[in-house]
Amino acid sequence: MTVTTDHALPMILDEVEVTSVELLSPSFVRVELGGAVLADFGVDGPLYDQRIKLVFPNDAGNLPSFEGADDSWWNTWLEIPASERGHMRTYTVRDVRGTGVDTRLVVDLVLHLDDGATGPGAEWAARAAVGDRLITMAPRRGREFGGIEFAPGTATSLLLVADETAVPAVCSILEDLPPDAVGAAFLEVPVRGDVLDVRGPEGVEVFWLPRDGQPLGARVHPAVLAHLGTPVGGPLDEGDDVDPDLWETPTYSSSGEPVENTTVVGHDLDGLYAWIAGESGMVTALRRHLVRELGMDRRQVAFMGYWRRGVAMRS
């Protein structure tokens, strides 16, 4: 099925094709997505953690059509029966290669192997092959799209924290940082074999933390608290409340907190900007320490639940 849009939409919403597949490590599959429509891809500045949407085919292997889509595309898509409309999920642009009609988006997809159950995104990734087609919703050059949360402003030190789903975003951020950037990145991954090569400024130390069978967050949580010099509390207890849609950034609050400054109390965190993303329980536990106990100024932190264990992402 060929889908063309007439640019009624500010973003790209169109079919692309897998042009290469590479198993980077036990848990990461890298795909390149190509198509003439990507000639219009572009963002105003560095990519950092630029997110995009991917629509994976339905169980029969078919994609919905967005031909002629206009502002009502979201509702129109939701009106298609769930078994037919395919599955929409959020991913990060890990890199952009080529130019013009040869532009390819690089996306690193996690296989979620240690989860027991996998969703349509991970299942698609496990079988991805050159020539496969899916739909992407991505920024069109010169048009407003949003989707970049990394905003350190004038911070003098960075704290980047990720589980495997946010590793692509942190790797992209590290590559886009200025050479004099300073800070630390803590990257928890399922197994030792998932430690990837990553380029970044010399002043940003990168700590890879393979779980190797331990629960999610078991490595990254104490490592981050120790880095901040705070008493090490544990991750969440089973049964603790976790918002699967946790999204607390300086400009948005999923919990409805006022989006305005709260003052740093008692700890010298001035100059630090923290970007923390991954499984919602892991992020919630860190948030409790950084915001409640350390009283970090919410303008200096972005806490983002990228997924929730046991909960299929709502499309």
Ligand SMILES: Cc1cc2nc3c(=O)[nH]c(=O)nc-3n(C[C@H](O)[C@H](O)[C@H](O)COP(=O)(O)OP(=O)(O)OC[C@H]3O[C@@H](n4cnc5c(N)ncnc54)[C@H](O)[C@@H]3O)c2cc1C
């Ligand atoms: C801004 C942003 C950027 C992201 N970037 C990336 C990226 O670059 N790469 C990446 O891999 N991910 C990324 N993610 C995370 C990704 O969107 C989620 O991991 C997404 O849930 C994957 O979709 P899925 O279809 O594989 O799993 P989903 O269907 O959404 O399910 C999520 C998890 O729920 C569980 N689950 C699902 N179905 C069942 C079931 N029937 N029974 C029990 N448990 C179940 C599984 O644990 C599964 O892994 C990003 C998320 C956000 C918000």
